[in-house]
Amino acid sequence: MSLTPEDVSRIALLSRIELSPAEREATREQLNGILGFIEQLQAVDTAGIEPMAHAVDVVQRLRPDVVTETDRRAEFQAVAPETEAGLYLVPKVIE
Amino acid sequence: MINSSLRKLSAALAARKISATELATLFLDRIEKLNPGLNAYITLDRAKTLAQAQAADASGKVGAQDTPLAGIPLAHKDIFCTKGWRTSCGSRMLENFVAPYDAHVVEKLAAAGMVTLGKLNMDEFAMGSSNESSYFGPVKNPWDTARVPGGSSGGSAAAIAARLAPVATGTDTGGSIRQPAALCGLTGLKPTYGVVSRYGMIAFASSLDQAGPMAKSAEDCALLLNAMAGFDPRDSTSLERPAEDYARDLEQPLAGLRIGLPKEFFGAGMDADVRAVVDAALAEYRRLGATTVEVSLPNSGLSVPAYYVIAPAEASSNLSRFDGVRYGYRAPEYGDLNDMYSKSRAQGFGAEVKRRILIGTYVLSHGYYDAYYLKAQKIRRLIAADFQRAFENCDVIMGPTSPSVAFAFGAKSADPVQMYLSDIYTISTNLAGLPGMSLPCGFGAHDMPVGLQIIGSWFGEAKMLQAAHQYQKVTDWHTRMPENLK
Numbered sequence: 315m316s317l318t319p320e321d322v323s324r325i326a327l328l329s330r331i332e333l334s335p336a337e338r339e340a341t342r343e344q345l346n347g348i349l350g351f352i353e354q355l356q357a358v359d360t361a362g363i364e365p366m367a368h369a370v371d372v373v374q375r376l377r378p379d380v381v382t383e384t385d386r387r388a389e390f391q392a393v394a395p396e397t398e399a400g401l402y403l404v405p406k407v408i409e
Numbered sequence: 410m411i412n413s414s415l416r417k418l419s420a421a422l423a424a425r426k427i428s429a430t431e432l433a434t435l436f437l438d439r440i441e442k443l444n445p446g447l448n449a450y451i452t453l454d455r456a457k458t459l460a461q462a463q464a465a466d467a468s469g470k471v472g473a474q475d476t477p478l479a480g481i482p483l484a485h486k487d488i489f490c491t492k493g494w495r496t497s498c499g500s501r502m503l504e505n506f507v508a509p510y511d512a513h514v515v516e517k518l519a520a521a522g523m524v525t526l527g528k529l530n531m532d533e534f535a536m537g538s539s540n541e542s543s544y545f546g547p548v549k550n551p552w553d554t555a556r557v558p559g560g561s562s563g564g565s566a567a568a569i570a571a572r573l574a575p576v577a578t579g580t581d582t583g584g585s586i587r588q589p590a591a592l593c594g595l596t597g598l599k600p601t602y603g604v605v606s607r608y609g610m611i612a613f614a615s616s617l618d619q620a621g622p623m624a625k626s627a628e629d630c631a632l633l634l635n636a637m638a639g640f641d642p643r644d645s646t647s648l649e650r651p652a653e654d655y656a657r658d659l660e661q662p663l664a665g666l667r668i669g670l671p672k673e674f675f676g677a678g679m680d681a682d683v684r685a686v687v688d689a690a691l692a693e694y695r696r697l698g699a700t701t702v703e704v705s706l707p708n709s710g711l712s713v714p715a716y717y718v719i720a721p722a723e724a725s726s727n728l729s730r731f732d733g734v735r736y737g738y739r740a741p742e743y744g745d746l747n748d749m750y751s752k753s754r755a756q757g758f759g760a761e762v763k764r765r766i767l768i769g770t771y772v773l774s775h776g777y778y779d780a781y782y783l784k785a786q787k788i789r790r791l792i793a794a795d796f797q798r799a800f801e802n803c804d805v806i807m808g809p810t811s812p813s814v815a816f817a818f819g820a821k822s823a824d825p826v827q828m829y830l831s832d833i834y835t836i837s838t839n840l841a842g843l844p845g846m847s848l849p850c851g852f853g854a855h856d857m858p859v860g861l862q863i864i865g866s867w868f869g870e871a872k873m874l875q876a877a878h879q880y881q882k883v884t885d886w887h888t889r890m891p892e893n894l895k
Binding site for chain 2: 317321322326327328331332333341345349352353356358363364365366368370374377389402406
């Protein structure tokens with residue numbers, strides 16, 4: 315299958331990546347090239363095969379429910395684009 | 410001194426023939442002179458490096474039994490968070506990001522007394538096979554500056570090849586240690602998944618990412634891996650295993666070693682010059698007492714397409730954290746919150762990273778998840794099972810690392826799929842979680858280095874390193890360096 319310009323716009327929206335109309339067309343061609351390449355997977359018989367999500371079979375470790383992190387807010391916020399009074403600033407979301 | 414092995418450097422430091430500070434200065438001076446032509450380092454901080462070297466000199470670690478690497482300088486791929494140093498991951502998104510903490514690998518190597526020379530260029534977010542996707546410009550191959558060094562750990566490879574660092578860290582998600590090692594004439598090893606902690610290593614595809622050593626020789630790789638490996642509770646996939654000495658079998662002879670040669674790796678697709686050099690290396694192994702046996706990895710041809718579903722899917726999820734809110738790039742102008750996200754990500758990420766996020770988002774989206782993502786995960790199991798069967802008949806697998814020698818800048822950058830196929834021999838080991846390495850085994854077309862790939866069974870690092878070291882004892886490819894940089 316081949317992506318339409320509308321498909322590309324929808325994927326870009328889901329990805330939160332702005333594309334100009336010119337970029338959208340070039341991106342569409344490249345994505346179709348890649349999707350055409352991965353299409354060959356469809357021909358493989360995988361009936362009864364368990365999906366392999368990870369390279370090694372490990373289970374999540376549990377640890378004692380104790381505080382292990384110290385407060386490093388100031389340090390972490392020093393690398394933020396915009397903060398005020400310990401809060402991250404973003405455009406208004408609720409009127 | 411610039412050509413010395415880690416053992417020789419260690420001995421020179423222990424005998425006080427040179428101090429850690431003098432050694433760091435020697436490399437920093439060489440970097441200052443040669444790096445502008447190569448673009449291997451993207452962040453240098455002479456004062457910080459020298460402070461670390463002076464601390465090593467004063468620490469008592471130099472010459473001590475349990476810290477054999479103390480005082481030796483190294484450089485980190487810029488994917489590792491290094492406290493107080495810019496950590497860019499080769500991206501505009503993190504152009505001004507100074508890490509507030511150290512990666513586990515960085516902590517461990519610092520605790521071993523090693524000295525950081527700087528941060529190394531790489532493909533943006535480790536996505537690329539040529540280093541052309543770095544926001545900071547491509548790294549040049551020291552053997553021919555019109556050619557790519559490979560990727561994504563191209564800065565690490567070029568730095569060692571030009572003797573701007575004795576050893577370096579790298580990461581490998583689909584071949585990013587092994588392919589640049591091959592293209593620059595080095596030895597590099599990607600350990601079994603879970604051997605080295607991913608904590609503080611900026612995530613690309615979490616089920617595939619693994620850090621490893623890059624060096625001139627297998628012996629150096631073994632010593633560096635000894636210092637990098639180990640359990641870390643902060644990485645949920647870090648394996649709790651007893652510590653290993655990866656150098657323990659280096660001096661064991663190879664008589665009786667069974668080398669599997671996958672017929673799928675020796676078909677069409679490999680350039681004739683690469684084949685000739687790899688065949689000669691295998692003949693050398695037979696002289697060393699090893700036997701070769703044909704094995705089959707029938708699904709290996711599916712590894713690249715399966716990878717380009719799984720890796721972008723994981724990347725699209727991992728890279729959603731770059732939203733212009735908590736750290737990283739924020740667009741200068743925007744409307745509402747969604748517009749801020751979309752513009753920051755559009756401007757902060759380069760073309761290849763955006764492509765992979767879009768592909769990953771698509772294959773995970775409603776209605777396509779089963780057809781693409783789940784399908785690829787099933788094929789991943791088939792690929793891993795192929796290896797399991799093959800290792801019933803052999804101890805290690807060998808073949809080419811890359812189908813060609815280093816290509817010219819621009820040769821593959823217009824067609825993403827062509828670029829993806831550069832990793833055709835390396836990707837399957839990541840999907841299976843196996844260890845893989847590349848070592849130099851001669852020169853092909855245009856007098857460019859060729860790499861021999863060794864794939865080990867799970868936790869077979871010591872055996873692979875033994876096989877590589879025994880070969881390096883009777884050959885000198887790993888000691889060669891570009892004439893004009895001597």
